Amino acid sequence: MPTSRFQIGDTVMGRWPGSNLYYEVKVLSYDNKTLLYTVIYKDGTELELKESDITSLTIFKQGVARSRSRSRSRSPGRPRRSRSRSPARTSRRSSSRTTDVRKEKLKEVLEVRLTPVVRRLEKTETESENQAGGRYNLRRRKDQGDGKTVELEQKTETEVLTQTKPPTAIKTTDLEFGGRVGVFFLMFLLPVAVLALHILCGQKDASLQSFPLEIPSLQSLWDWQVFGIVLLWLLFQAVLSLLPVGKLVEGMPLKNGKTLKYRINGFYALLLTAVAVGVAVYQEVDLSYIHAHFLQFYTSALLIVTLLSVYLFVRSRWASEDELAPGGNSGYIIYDFFMGRELNPCIKNFDIKFFCEMRPGLMGWVLINFAMLQAEMKHQNLENPSPAMLLVNIFQLLWVVDGFWHEEKLLTMMDIVYDGFGFMLTFGDLTFVPFTFTCQAYYLVSHPNELSVFWIITLITMNGVGYYIFRKANSQKFAFRKNPSDPAVSHLKTIPTATGKSLIVSGLWGWVRHPNYLGDIIMGLAWSLPCGFNHLIPYFYLIYLFTLLVHRNARDECQCRKKYGSAWEEYCKAVPYRIFPGIY
Numbered sequence: 120m121p122t123s124r125f126q127i128g129d130t131v132m133g134r135w136p137g138s139n140l141y142y143e144v145k146v147l148s149y150d151n152k153t154l155l156y157t158v159i160y161k162d163g164t165e166l167e168l169k170e171s172d173i174t175s176l177t178i179f180k181q182g183v184a185r186s187r188s189r190s191r192s193r194s195p196g197r198p199r200r201s202r203s204r205s206p207a208r209t210s211r212r213s214s215s216r217t218t219d220v221r222k223e224k225l226k227e228v229l230e231v232r233l234t235p236v237v238r239r240l241e242k243t244e245t246e247s248e249n250q251a252g253g254r255y256n257l258r259r260r261k262d263q264g265d266g267k268t269v270e271l272e273q274k275t276e277t278e279v280l281t282q283t284k285p286p287t288a289i290k291t292t293d294l295e296f297g298g299r300v301g302v303f304f305l306m307f308l309l310p311v312a313v314l315a316l317h318i319l320c321g322q323k324d325a326s327l328q329s330f331p332l333e334i335p336s337l338q339s340l341w342d343w344q345v346f347g348i349v350l351l352w353l354l355f356q357a358v359l360s361l362l363p364v365g366k367l368v369e370g371m372p373l374k375n376g377k378t379l380k381y382r383i384n385g386f387y388a389l390l391l392t393a394v395a396v397g398v399a400v401y402q403e404v405d406l407s408y409i410h411a412h413f414l415q416f417y418t419s420a421l422l423i424v425t426l427l428s429v430y431l432f433v434r435s436r437w438a439s440e441d442e443l444a445p446g447g448n449s450g451y452i453i454y455d456f457f458m459g460r461e462l463n464p465c466i467k468n469f470d471i472k473f474f475c476e477m478r479p480g481l482m483g484w485v486l487i488n489f490a491m492l493q494a495e496m497k498h499q500n501l502e503n504p505s506p507a508m509l510l511v512n513i514f515q516l517l518w519v520v521d522g523f524w525h526e527e528k529l530l531t532m533m534d535i536v537y538d539g540f541g542f543m544l545t546f547g548d549l550t551f552v553p554f555t556f557t558c559q560a561y562y563l564v565s566h567p568n569e570l571s572v573f574w575i576i577t578l579i580t581m582n583g584v585g586y587y588i589f590r591k592a593n594s595q596k597f598a599f600r601k602n603p604s605d606p607a608v609s610h611l612k613t614i615p616t617a618t619g620k621s622l623i624v625s626g627l628w629g630w631v632r633h634p635n636y637l638g639d640i641i642m643g644l645a646w647s648l649p650c651g652f653n654h655l656i657p658y659f660y661l662i663y664l665f666t667l668l669v670h671r672n673a674r675d676e677c678q679c680r681k682k683y684g685s686a687w688e689e690y691c692k693a694v695p696y697r698i699f700p701g702i703y
């Protein structure tokens with residue numbers, strides 16, 4: 120192996136593909152043609168790595184030691200922000216220089232990456248465990264009796280430190296949604312599809328055969344007063360989100376080691392919004408105004424989404440590389456505009472993405488549903504809302520309340536940790552959620568549907584079952600990631616992975632690989648069925664959810680395969696179905 124830097128049998132630190140995590144590996148061979156090293160991880164996983172993904176133990180330890188001494192002298196507050204020393208930049212530049220320079224740069228990379236987390240080690244053990252999403256053990260433990268494996272036995276500093284890093288913002292090469300052409304069409308199709316949905320839901324003949332639809336006049340699409348109301352709504356929700364009530368929680372560590380702080384007060388904001396709406400209704404504000412001006416509300420929201428997306432794209436030009444999302448950095452303007460370049464665009468401490476993801480959209484959804492309930496009573500001259508309308512309102516309210524009750528969990532989700540904030544998410548959060556998730560209630564205003572007692576009980580049971588699966592699966596995974604030895608989840612069987620995290624392979628997560636998606640889809644069905652079978656249009660949410668979750672499942676599995684390698688394959692063998700047991 121004359122040209123290789125590392126020799127067969129050397130113990131070195133190897134980067135886990137697709138991440139910033141370094142683990143101890145042994146060099147098994149070197150291929151002069153492909154310039155790849157075959158290395159073996161401590162759990163037996165063999166992989167081929169590039170030289171740039173390997174570093175010697177000495178250099179790695181020096182990096183850790185230096186970072187430790189530096190961090191102690193630093194203030195315990197927010198870590199220093201350093202544009203010029205961004206890890207991504209440093210590592211990119213270093214690749215074109217000499218080996219010595221590379222070594223020096225690598226030390227720097229490790230130093231910068233590790234520093235802030237050393238600070239975390241000075242906290243209590245529980246804190247560091249929570250932040251790291253669990254503790255990590257590189258050794259694959261021998262199975263114990265029932266084949267159950269236990270995580271975390273031994274925790275080295277480096278393991279915890281490196282594990283907490285999110286993926287690097289290298290140039291995005293795997294384009295999703297059909298690449299540039301796909302997103303270009305999506306960007307026009309999505310708003311038009313939502314508009315068509317509105318027109319269909321609102322007209323007497325809601326059948327798909329009523330195409331081509333009557334195009335609404337431009338005048339009927341715009342109203343300055345409605346635009347003002349939408350702006351006020353956004354402002355009101357932003358103010359509520361800044362209220363100093365509720366706990367302050369640290370988000371997942373960013374690439375530069377920095378963590379952002381989030382005020383978890385969504386549930387209080389929901390209560391305050393309910394009080395404000397209650398007062399308005401008491402003051403005889405007619406909420407059916409929203410129904411009467413629904414299209415104008417939609418176009419106002421769409422204009423705000425477009426302006427916000429442009430603002431986000433423009434400001435991302437000044438973002439440092441470590442502030443960029445891994446998925447929206449292709450260099451193609453259209454694609455990056457759609458996917459979003461910046462991971463967590465903030466104005467001071469206000470994270471725009473975190474705010475938009477739930478607040479205005481989910482609260483708006485509940486408010487619009489309630490407005491539709493009032494509109495139904497008005498239009499159909501009812502003294503009380505119909506059972507169908509009540510079920511839709513209650514089922515969806517339960518889901519939204521649940522979302523706000525567990526708001527903190529959003530911080531660990533793919534949308535916050537991985538996806539950029541661009542047109543797709545702004546449109547999804549601020550228009551798609553409030554203006555399509557409400558389609559059942561909107562439909563019921565002009566398409567009454569009688570429900571028998573049997574049907575009502577069946578729908579309540581269906582929603583209950585779906586909710587139980589959704590909640591239990593999500594809570595179990597969250598509790599397990601937070602602390603695998605938590606008595607509530609410690610009985611679960613697991614598959615260890617080379618990253619040190621384990622995969623649950625029993626209970627709901629041993630039934631299908633995404634039980635939470637299954638629960639969500641069952642609920643989605645229970646939300647549409649109250650509208651009867653006359654038209655397909657109230658099933659829009661179900662169709663959307665099914666498509667989104669199947670696509671999301673594929674995205675997530677692709678990431679998990681990269682992260683967990685052979686352990687993920689083992690999990691797929693043990694749990695062959697993705698979402699629907701015995702079917703898919």
Ligand SMILES: NC(=O)C1=CN([C@@H]2O[C@H](COP(=O)(O)OP(=O)(O)OC[C@H]3O[C@@H](n4cnc5c(N)ncnc54)[C@H](OP(=O)(O)O)[C@@H]3O)[C@@H](O)[C@H]2O)C=CC1
Nearest residue numbers: 532533593596600621622623624628635636639671675679
């Ligand atoms: N109604 C709607 O419009 C939408 C609803 N949702 C809902 O949001 C919820 C969250 O969804 P989402 O964030 O997509 O995905 P999940 O909550 O399912 O998270 C997937 C992650 O869980 C971890 N994981 C996967 N399998 C296992 C296992 N066996 N044991 C332990 N950890 C595992 C992996 O991350 P790691 O190992 O890194 O922890 C994986 O990346 C779902 O209930 C979904 O239905 C989502 C999107 C839209």
Ligand SMILES: CC(C)CCC[C@@H](C)[C@H]1CC=C2C3=C(CC[C@@]21C)[C@@]1(C)CC[C@H](O)C(C)(C)[C@@H]1CC3
Nearest residue numbers: 309476477521522523529534543546547548551552
């Ligand atoms: C085709 C569209 C442009 C796609 C838009 C997708 C978005 C509407 C959804 C993507 C993931 C979402 C989640 C929630 C709302 C819908 C979007 C934004 C969620 C915040 C709702 C509340 C839940 O409790 C949750 C589990 C936290 C949801 C997380 C994902």
